[in-house]
Amino acid sequence: MIKLIILDGKKLKEELLDTYKEKIIKENIQASLAVILVGDNEASKIYIKNKEKTCKKIGIDFKLYHLEENTEEKEVQELIRKLNQDESINGIILQSPVPQKINFDACSSLIDPLKDVDGFTKENIYKLYLNEETLMPCTVLGIITLLKTYQINLDGLNALIIGRGNIVGHPLSLALLNENATVTVAHSHTKNLKDLCLKSDLIIAATGKVNLITEDMVKKDSIVVDVGVSRIDGHIKGDVDFQNVQKKCAYITPNPGGVGPMTVAMIMHNVLKAYEMQKGEKKNG
Amino acid sequence: MIKLIILDGKKLKEELLDTYKEKIIKENIQASLAVILVGDNEASKIYIKNKEKTCKKIGIDFKLYHLEENTEEKEVQELIRKLNQDESINGIILQSPVPQKINFDACSSLIDPLKDVDGFTKENIYKLYLNEETLMPCTVLGIITLLKTYQINLDGLNALIIGRGNIVGHPLSLALLNENATVTVAHSHTKNLKDLCLKSDLIIAATGKVNLITEDMVKKDSIVVDVGVSRIDGHIKGDVDFQNVQKKCAYITPNPGGVGPMTVAMIMHNVLKAYEMQKGEKKNG
Numbered sequence: 001m002i003k004l005i006i007l008d009g010k011k012l013k014e015e016l017l018d019t020y021k022e023k024i025i026k027e028n029i030q031a032s033l034a035v036i037l038v039g040d041n042e043a044s045k046i047y048i049k050n051k052e053k054t055c056k057k058i059g060i061d062f063k064l065y066h067l068e069e070n071t072e073e074k075e076v077q078e079l080i081r082k083l084n085q086d087e088s089i090n091g092i093i094l095q096s097p098v099p100q101k102i103n104f105d106a107c108s109s110l111i112d113p114l115k116d117v118d119g120f121t122k123e124n125i126y127k128l129y130l131n132e133e134t135l136m137p138c139t140v141l142g143i144i145t146l147l148k149t150y151q152i153n154l155d156g157l158n159a160l161i162i163g164r165g166n167i168v169g170h171p172l173s174l175a176l177l178n179e180n181a182t183v184t185v186a187h188s189h190t191k192n193l194k195d196l197c198l199k200s201d202l203i204i205a206a207t208g209k210v211n212l213i214t215e216d217m218v219k220k221d222s223i224v225v226d227v228g229v230s231r232i233d234g235h236i237k238g239d240v241d242f243q244n245v246q247k248k249c250a251y252i253t254p255n256p257g258g259v260g261p262m263t264v265a266m267i268m269h270n271v272l273k274a275y276e277m278q279k280g281e282k283k284n285g
Numbered sequence: 286m287i288k289l290i291i292l293d294g295k296k297l298k299e300e301l302l303d304t305y306k307e308k309i310i311k312e313n314i315q316a317s318l319a320v321i322l323v324g325d326n327e328a329s330k331i332y333i334k335n336k337e338k339t340c341k342k343i344g345i346d347f348k349l350y351h352l353e354e355n356t357e358e359k360e361v362q363e364l365i366r367k368l369n370q371d372e373s374i375n376g377i378i379l380q381s382p383v384p385q386k387i388n389f390d391a392c393s394s395l396i397d398p399l400k401d402v403d404g405f406t407k408e409n410i411y412k413l414y415l416n417e418e419t420l421m422p423c424t425v426l427g428i429i430t431l432l433k434t435y436q437i438n439l440d441g442l443n444a445l446i447i448g449r450g451n452i453v454g455h456p457l458s459l460a461l462l463n464e465n466a467t468v469t470v471a472h473s474h475t476k477n478l479k480d481l482c483l484k485s486d487l488i489i490a491a492t493g494k495v496n497l498i499t500e501d502m503v504k505k506d507s508i509v510v511d512v513g514v515s516r517i518d519g520h521i522k523g524d525v526d527f528q529n530v531q532k533k534c535a536y537i538t539p540n541p542g543g544v545g546p547m548t549v550a551m552i553m554h555n556v557l558k559a560y561e562m563q564k565g566e567k568k569n570g
Contacts, residue, residue: 122407122408122411123407125411125414126407126410126411129410129414129455130451155474156474156475156476158476158477164462166415170414170462173458173470177449177455177470177472180472180474181474182469182470182471182472182474182475182476182481183469183470184467184468184469184470185462185467185468185469186467187462187465187467189440189441189465189466189467190441190467191441191443191467192443195484196467199480199484
């Protein structure tokens with residue numbers, strides 16, 4: 001009988017938030033996060049509400065810049081430049097998606113890398129590629145933090161990432177390589193996914209295909225991380241057939257309740273890290 | 286009996302150079318490559334001589350900027366800035382290694398991405414990561430060009446890269462992913478290299494460990510690319526035990542005579558591409 005360990009992101013999130021809150025009080029940290037929302041996407045509003053709630057809970061100042069649907073790209077860019085200059089702002093997030101007439105990449109690339117708490121600017125991805133200290137994409141950092149907290153040694157582990165998107169799969173492949181894992185990236189053109197899964201110590205599924213990973217694809221004692229988010233009849237479904245896969249593996253993330261909460265916690269982590277980095281810059285500058 | 290095909294980089298290099306020469310004459314292209322050498326490293330001088338010879342052969346203007354061993358970093362940076370501005374220069378290479386008191390990365394990062402024919406600047410690596418059109422690192426481009434010329438379909442292929450250095454292994458992993466291969470990166474922390482090799486359709490060894498890849502590690506009909514360069518008693522040795530591995534695989538690079546010549550050809554390719562890109566910029570600008 002294998003002892004199954006649930007990688008409880010929800011619980012770890014709360015523990016981390018408590019630590020951050022304590023640190024903020026103890027060190028009298030005045031950190032702030034600015035979120036830019038253009039238009040009225042309902043899902044975006046829920047995500048932003050969640051960030052706001054989490055900020056308030058631990059004592060990070062939250063500022064929402066809500067621009068109208070018909071805002072010009074130039075105005076978004078001007079706002080970002082202003083926030084870059086504003087010393088009272090430590091982290092900047094341009095909420096995705098933006099209205100069609102605005103080029104998301106052209107705007108988000110203007111965010112000061114030291115305030116880029118999403119970790120997606122050219123400078124921060126390049127640092128991740130070079131294995132240099134950086135603000136890492138939150139979901140990627142969340143996955144690595146979750147695995148490390150459960151004492152999983154990534155060094156030399158055979159890790160399979162399924163999906164190569166720029167939010168999770170692709171930057172995760174850089175991050176896991178930095179942790180000295182042997183990293184395989186599979187995707188829609190991969191021919192022998194089941195074989196690859198059966199050879200892997202760690203499977204991270206980030207495709208959005210419901211129940212892609214089934215019991216027969218997972219070797220005994222493996223570690224399974226489910227990053228997939230699909231909405232089916234109002235319920236969130238992941239990439240992993242949790243009910244059956246859990247019978248075989250040693251560690252598994254629930255979904256929801258695994259990677260998702262970690263992402264939110266890591267935004268807070270990055271705001272605090274950005275705060276420290278900016279303080280260091282000021283001292284050196 | 287398997288029909289073995291030798292991936293003849295030396296021959297392909299000559300064919301490509303003929304094509305470039307023809308194009309340069311036909312389109313009356315006035316392209317130029319500037320190489321900066323600091324100090325008197327003997328190996329560097331041989332590499333540079335080779336670049337010069339190849340440039341002359343096809344009609345690219347070659348300019349060597351030979352600075353003294355005790356040159357200040359500031360002077361190297363000033364030269365790069367000057368060459369960036371100089372419209373008669375299309376490609377710039379800062380020859381590695383540089384004397385200890387000069388920070389190579391701090392200098393090379395100043396090279397205009399449009400003139401970065403080595404393909405290692407932040408901008409060009411980030412474009413490679415995003416699968417956007419870019420000047421690719423020459424050895425990486427050489428490997429992909431060699432494989433494609435021999436009609437090897439990379440789409441869905443199980444590719445194993447051994448080595449994660451920033452010159453070959455790491456950028457190659459991005460490039461092969463862009464070609465829709467299923468990519469695994471192995472390295473010194475990898476635990477089961479033989480197993481991984483035996484599961485791979487394509488093995489690319491870039492470690493510098495002589496004869497790391499032996500016959501028993503390679504599956505029948507596989508493709509083996511040897512990027513290793515070790516000097517043993519004045520001879521160049523690769524990572525692959527060519528004599529024995531060739532008995533089992535379908536395609537193999539000789540070494541020397543495989544990837545090495547392709548790298549030189551791709552420098553010329555990149556100078557011509559840089560020339561075209563700069564012409565386009567001027568037209569649009």
